[in-house]
Amino acid sequence: MGFVYKKKLISPDELINTYPLSANDAxxxxxxxxxxxxxxxxxxxxxxxxxxxxSADNEDAVCDYVSRLAxxxxxxxxxxxxxxxIFTNKPRTTGEGYKGIVHQPDPEGEPDLQEGLxxxxxxxxxxxxxxxxxxxxxMLYLENWPYVEDLLSYVVVGARxxxxxxxxxxxxxxxxxxxxxxPTSGDFSVMLNSCAAAQVSHTFLYRGYEVRTTxxxxxxxxxxGAINKHGQFVPNYHYEDLIRLHEMxxxxxxxxxxxxxxxxxxxxxxxxxxxxxxxxxxxxSRSINRVIAKLVKGVMIESYIEPGNQSIHEHVYGKxxxxxxxxxxxxxxxxxxxxxxx
Numbered sequence: 576m577g578f579v580y581k582k583k584l585i586s587p588d589e590l591i592n593t594y595p596l597s598a599n600d601a602x603x604x605x606x607x608x609x610x611x612x613x614x615x616x617x618x619x620x621x622x623x624x625x626x627x628x629x630s631a632d633n634e635d636a637v638c639d640y641v642s643r644l645a646x647x648x649x650x651x652x653x654x655x656x657x658x659x660x661i662f663t664n665k666p667r668t669t670g671e672g673y674k675g676i677v678h679q680p681d682p683e684g685e686p687d688l689q690e691g692l693x694x695x696x697x698x699x700x701x702x703x704x705x706x707x708x709x710x711x712x713x714m715l716y717l718e719n720w721p722y723v724e725d726l727l728s729y730v731v732v733g734a735r736x737x738x739x740x741x742x743x744x745x746x747x748x749x750x751x752x753x754x755x756x757x758p759t760s761g762d763f764s765v766m767l768n769s770c771a772a773a774q775v776s777h778t779f780l781y782r783g784y785e786v787r788t789t790x791x792x793x794x795x796x797x798x799x800g801a802i803n804k805h806g807q808f809v810p811n812y813h814y815e816d817l818i819r820l821h822e823m824x825x826x827x828x829x830x831x832x833x834x835x836x837x838x839x840x841x842x843x844x845x846x847x848x849x850x851x852x853x854x855x856x857x858x859x860s861r862s863i864n865r866v867i868a869k870l871v872k873g874v875m876i877e878s879y880i881e882p883g884n885q886s887i888h889e890h891v892y893g894k895x896x897x898x899x900x901x902x903x904x905x906x907x908x909x910x911x912x913x914x915x916x917x
Contacts, residue, residue: 584689587721594696596703596725604709608728608751610656614872615752615793616831622917623873624910625711625729625835627660629884629898630675632682634698636893637661638705640880640903645706647907651914658729659708660877663695664715665897666733673887673896677719682887682896692722699726714753717745718782727751732769734759734799734840743772744779748788754797754835754875761801761809761841763823770794774830795833796820797875800841808841812853814860817867824870834870839877839898847883847899850876851909858916874913878906 596604613619626644631637641659648657665675673682676698677691703709703726711729714720715736730749734756736742746753753773757766773794778787798816801809810816817834824832836842836857838850854874861868880893882902893903901909 582689585692590692590696590722591725594693594700596700600703600707601725603707604703604726604728607656607707607709611658611728611752612793614656615795615833617869620917622655622913623658623835624655624876624913625658625660625873626876626878626906626910627662627710628879629662629839629877629895629900630665630673631661631663631698632673632676632896633892634676634694634701636880637698638701640878640893641702641706641708641710643880643903643907645708647910648708651910654914654917655910657708657910659702659706659710660875661699661702661710662713662731663691663698664713664719666713666715666735668735675715677716692719695719696722696726699723714742714746714749717741720745720749721782724749724751729754731797732756737769738765740772741779743769744777744788745781746773746794747775747777747790748781748786749791751791752793752795753791754795756797756799756837757801757811759802759841761803761811763796763820766796767823767827767829770796770829771827792830795831795835795872797835797837798842799837799839799875800843802841808844810842810844810853812836812838812842812857814864814867817857817860817871818864821866821870832870833872835873835875836871837875839875845898847877847901848905850878850901851905851912854909854913855916858913862916876901876906876909878903 680694709728713731755769838853843849879900884895884899
């Protein structure tokens with residue numbers, strides 16, 4: 576038992592200096608950050624569509640996918656802000672399996688965190704440079720933040736992390752919108768407690784320093800469905816769920832109440848092809864209730880070039896090697912449908 580310290584990894588400063596964000600791309604990202612913030616604080620009525628692969632497993636395929644999103648973004652820019660999902664870390668329920676490009680730049684190779692950190696920065700950097708779209712990533716490993724903080728426009732705290740204090744404290748110092756998923760139990764109170772904690776200042780230990788944060792007013796909720804004590808999936812995107820979340824937000828008096836609906840995971844019973852139906856129901860709920868329309872700021876969709884998923888060894892270009900995703904044709908059609916109804 577115990578830790579084996581294998582090697583000292585590249586520092587954030589070293590990595591950023593090696594792969595810098597250009598001044599022009601920094602300006603593009605700054606404008607996108609403002610647009611996304613305006614949605615979350617209620618200054619814009621545009622709708623957020625956070626969409627992309629379950630895990631960013633291949634730089635070429637992911638950037639190909641994001642380039643397709645960029646072409647669609649141009650056509651729906653008056654109504655929608657597309658935020659690509661470039662999730663470079665993959666949480667695993669049992670700890671087994673592919674853990675993302677940071678762990679394994681080569682999904683069939685051995686873990687290599689040094690090359691993984693480089694791969695993480697390069698894929699986000701390339702996406703911005705080639706498409707002008709800054710992305711979302713999951714903050715599964717809080718130590719990763721300094722390596723990509725100049726590149727990300729949105730971060731996610733997953734269902735298994737949202738109850739943990741280190742995540743709440745670290746998010747309170749991130750200058751970036753952050754979505755807190757409901758825990759796997761589905762308890763809204765846990766999710767809102769996480770938002771409350773991350774919206775205020777804290778002093779704590781981080782990367783060898785005592786740090787003090789300012790609080791993050793752009794922290795909000797993500798509903799991704801739940802799992803009950805019998806192991807059954809329980810969706811929480813329905814009209815009644817959204818009204819209940821609104822009422823709980825009202826009692827909390829948190830800054831900038833908002834929710835993103837995750838159309839996959841437990842909400843879809845892990846049936847990826849149900850995502851369009853779920854999104855359409857959410858859009859309908861927004862259309863008949865102003866309170867819900869104000870609260871629901873966007874949706875999250877798992878999508879890639881090819882539908883479904885595959886094993887790591889099949890090598891189908893643009894097909895997920897983790898959770899099954901919607902294919903490109905269906906995804907493009909769904910984005911246009913969203914644009915027609917927001």
